[in-house]
Amino acid sequence: MSVKLNTRQVGDVTVIDLSGRITLGEGASALRDVLRDLTAKGNKKILLNLGDVTYIDSSGIGELVSGFTTVTNAGGTVKLLNLTKRVKDLLQITKLYTVFDVHDDEAHGVRSFA
Amino acid sequence: MVAFRVDTLWLPMALNTGETLVLDQDYPSTLESVDVAEAEILKAAGEAGFDEDEQHRIGMSVRECMVNAVVHGNRYNRRKPVHVNVVVERREQRARLIIRIADQGEGFEVNEVPDPLHDNNLLRHSGRGLFLMGAFMDDMKVRRLSPRGTEVTLVKNIAVRKTADRIRDEETEIS
Numbered sequence: 413m414s415v416k417l418n419t420r421q422v423g424d425v426t427v428i429d430l431s432g433r434i435t436l437g438e439g440a441s442a443l444r445d446v447l448r449d450l451t452a453k454g455n456k457k458i459l460l461n462l463g464d465v466t467y468i469d470s471s472g473i474g475e476l477v478s479g480f481t482t483v484t485n486a487g488g489t490v491k492l493l494n495l496t497k498r499v500k501d502l503l504q505i506t507k508l509y510t511v512f513d514v515h516d517d518e519a520h521g522v523r524s525f526a
Numbered sequence: 527m528v529a530f531r532v533d534t535l536w537l538p539m540a541l542n543t544g545e546t547l548v549l550d551q552d553y554p555s556t557l558e559s560v561d562v563a564e565a566e567i568l569k570a571a572g573e574a575g576f577d578e579d580e581q582h583r584i585g586m587s588v589r590e591c592m593v594n595a596v597v598h599g600n601r602y603n604r605r606k607p608v609h610v611n612v613v614v615e616r617r618e619q620r621a622r623l624i625i626r627i628a629d630q631g632e633g634f635e636v637n638e639v640p641d642p643l644h645d646n647n648l649l650r651h652s653g654r655g656l657f658l659m660g661a662f663m664d665d666m667k668v669r670r671l672s673p674r675g676t677e678v679t680l681v682k683n684i685a686v687r688k689t690a691d692r693i694r695d696e697e698t699e700i701s
Contacts, residue, residue, distance in 0.1 A: 434562070434648055435589070436557060436593055436597070437557050442688060448534075455598055467586075469590065469593070470590055470593075470652070470654040470655045473654060474650075474651040474652050474654070475651075477649050477650070477651060478650075478651045480649070481649055485627070498582065503657075504662050505658070506642060506643070506654055506657070506658075507648060508648065509642050511648060511649070
């Protein structure tokens with residue numbers, strides 16, 4: 413199963429719920445498209461909920477990093493929510509865990525943008 | 527066991543003593559092949575006794591290696607297959623799953639691949655595949671093939687206890 417994305421608004425924070433696999437091909441490009449689209453529309457506060465992401469490869473990591481850079485360069489912020497153990501391990505191994513602001517609780521994550 | 531075919535480009539590898547052939551297959555240079563090879567090697571890893579977390583690391587390493595072979599090596603050229611060879615090697619107290627993945631690309635210098643953990647490279651979009659293979663597997667080797675191509679060998683040690691259990695299970699099945 414490739415990735416599924418659902419975008420919702422919590423106050424002025426855009427939460428993107430992702431599920432499935434973020435891998436080279438459809439999964440990674442879907443994430444890239446939604447982040448570019450939101451940035452183009454002026455959304456500055458984006459919270460990526462990765463709680464139901466079952467698999468992420470280096471291309472998926474690359475899209476997370478690119479999305480982070482794209483949104484940051486546009487004056488916005490991307491934060492991560494609900495990392496699974498495997499995704500957390502992957503971000504730690506690649507030293508990206510310290511790059512992202514990571515939250516385990518949605519309400520806390522949303523408030524952190526204030 | 528997966529049936530294997532001999533392609534004119536590849537000669538079947540001679541098995542060394544103690545090696546059991548698990549997979550010897552050419553795959554077209556497509557992203558679908560990445561999924562298929564990953565699934566087949568995951569199945570082999572499960573049968574070799576690796577637990578779920580180890581299977582995940584092996585599967586991810588295979589995926590990264592296959593992507594490199596298909597995308598960067600063969601550049602999606604369907605006339606250039608990716609060759610995958612998997613054996614289980616059992617010698618005395620040691621057992622290993624050995625995966626060799628070969629493309630027919632122009633090759634690259636391992637030493638010239640930027641370190642993805644360097645501060646200047648942390649936010650790069652790509653360049654983490656080889657690093658992840660090395661992190662997830664017990665051993666990894668890259669060698670140039672002649673006249674062209676690159677072969678990556680990924681090795682994962684199988685715990686001796688699991689090997690003994692497996693041999694006992696096989697003997698039970700035979701009897």
